[in-house]
Each structure stands twice: as C-alpha cells, then as structure tokens.
Amino acid sequence: MTELDATRAYYDTVAEEYATRVPGLFAEDVTGRAMLGAFAEEVRADGGLPVADVGCGPGHVTAHLDGLGLGVHGVDASPRMVDVARRRHPGLRFEAGTMDALGLPDGGLGGIVAWWSILHTAPELLPSLFVEFRRVLAPGGRLLLGFHAGNGEPYTGQPRPEGVAYAIHLLSPDHVGQQLEEAGFTVTARLTAAGDRWPQVCLLARAGT
Template sequence: MSEPLDVAATRNAYDTVAADYEELLRDELAQKPIDRAVLGAFAEYVVASGGGEVADLGCGPGRVTAYLADLGLDVFGVDLSPGMVGVARAAHPELRFDVGTMASLDIPDASLAGVVAWYSIIHTPPERQAGIFAEFARVLRPGGWLLLAFQVGDEVVHLQRAYGHEIDLHTRRQSPERIRELLEGAGLAEFARTVREPVAPEKSAQAYVLAVSLHA
C-alpha cells in the first residue's frame, strides 16, 4: 500500500527542521508547569499500575521521552522522521529511539504499560485517526495508560515557515469531545482531561487527555 501524501510531507517537514526544533524547544517544559504536572500524573499512574515499558510516539527530539525517563519510567521513543530520531539519539544517547509510524507500530500486542502521543496526532487527517487510536489500544496492555496532548479547535493550519525553515506542513486542531468518542470506539476510556489557555506564542487552548485501556 502506498504511503499517504500527508505522511511523506510531515516526515519531510520534520526532517528539515529537526536540529533547530531541538535547540529551540529543548527547555520548553521548564516554562510549562501544567504540562509537567500532566506528565507527572501519567508517570505516577503507570508506576501504580505495575510499571513496564512506555512508548513516546511521535517523540521528535526526545525531550518528553527524557523527562519521563527522569521520572523513573522505562521509556523509548518512536518518530516518523529519521532526522528527528537522529537528533534525539544524539541529545539522549542513553535512551532508545526508533523510526516508525503510529499507523503501524512494530510493537507486540498488549506489551506496553503506557503510550504518550504528545502533540503527535495533530497531523493525521480525521478519517484516519480512529485507526491510530486502534493501534494505540492494540499495543497497550489491559489497564495501560494513554496520554494525549493537542491544540483545541477545528481549524487546519498550513505552516509554510517554521523553526527558521520553509516547510509544507498541515496541523489540525482537535475537538476534545470528538477525541473522547474516538478513544471510546478503540476501547480506551477517558479518565481525565485538562485544558489550559494558550501561552505565547501559542494561538489556541491546549488539551491533555489521560485514558485507560479497557481491553481484556
């Protein structure tokens, strides 16, 4: 099956910006206490449910992967962009990073204690998101935890310049209620939701959804 054009465009965009993206966002979490609190809550729930491997899907340069590792999680990263994976490996050589796609993960069924998709569902067209969530559900063990982060809204933003580079990338804002329905359809129950107002240079509210796998 041929790869969707938007997937190739997303890969190319992130390959282009990888080094500058890592440098510009390296310390971003230090300025965002709510983001850190959400990641901390996710880590606590994973540990309380017995621990195990966690996948940071769409990990980019690995800053969230590294933060979760510092919280004590056994975490690895996966990203569509070989450029981002190369930057992540250089920045965090003690951690594992793989090139892969969220639509077809090279991860065994029911093997993960947790999945994080931190602003990584935002490039997938709505008609393919159900398949992404089904793949998250497949790799999570029963009672495993999923954490999503995304921008709130219904707009599609076409980025033509970002991080100092000319690119061609579409970012889709999301309805939290629609995401909840898609999660339920995949056997993932929303457990908690947090929405905060934008912090410059953000243009929209930011949502964080914690869900748990109901699969037996």
C-alpha cells in the same frame, strides 16, 4: 506527497533548530508536565510496564519520562529527529517509525504518550490510530494525548525555504474523547490550558480490560 511524507520532510528539515527551541518551551509548561507526572505515577502503580513516546521529536519528553522512573523508548517518523534524539540522549532508545504501525507485540506496553503528535493526523484517520494504540497496550494501560483544540480544521504553516511545510489539525476534545471510547479507552482526566494561538488539551485515558 502524502500528509505523512510532508510532515516527515518538514521535521527532517527543522530537526536541529527544533531541538534547540522546544525543550525550553517544555520546561515552562508546568501544567503539561503535571499531566505527564500523573501518567507516570499511574503506569508505575500498575506494575511499570514499558512506555512508548510516539512522535518523540528530539527526545526531551522521552528523557523526562525516563527521569520519572519509566522504562521508555521514543518513536518518530523523521529519521533526522531520531538522529538528534539519539545524540542528545545517548542512554535512551529511539527508533524511526509511524504511529499507525508501531511494529510492537500486542499488549506489551504499560503506556503511550503522544505529546503534540496526533495533530498531524487527519481527524478521520484518528480512529485507526487509536485502535493501534489499544492493540499494543496491556489491559489497563495508560494513554496520554496532547494537542491543540479546535473543530477539526486544518492549519498549514509557512513553507520553509526548502519548499516543505507542515500541516496540523485543530482537534475537538469531545470528538477525540468519543473516538477513544470507541477504540476501547475510558477518558479519566482532561486538562485545558490557554495557548499562544489555540487552546491546549491533554487527555489521559485508560485501556479497557
């Protein structure tokens, strides 16, 4: 089983309880929502091209971006999560898919949000992921990343009774910033906040022309 397969299986298993728990945590995340607000303002100022919320989970961030006036759709590798998102937010579009192959035309998006989703990607695979993000973004398009900070070390959570477990990677903000620059982005803002277990980092970047 690949890491992607394991992640998909885990979120398929926990989709319903995750959808019940996480939106409440998001409502308490004042600093994170401030970064999402800055992202939305910049996308609107650039003409308001569509936005993708990749690794959207149950769709709470997608719905928040919609409320900020963006045309947005969600993408998630877990079909069960997509089902939950569609049920909870019937007016929005959600699709099953992976971040490394979005299946979107070149340069069609004004923004991408990956809100605590790139941390399921091994650090050595992030450069190709960021190249894919750059491909689908219009020149000047915005990218907002949220992740747990560390030095690249993996963490595996407790397995479920069904036998599936998730793995995350604690990512170095400096290293992620360097990888973004190599993929054609300029980091324009960085926020670090205390987390329950690890520091939380948001990076806002702009695609080159």
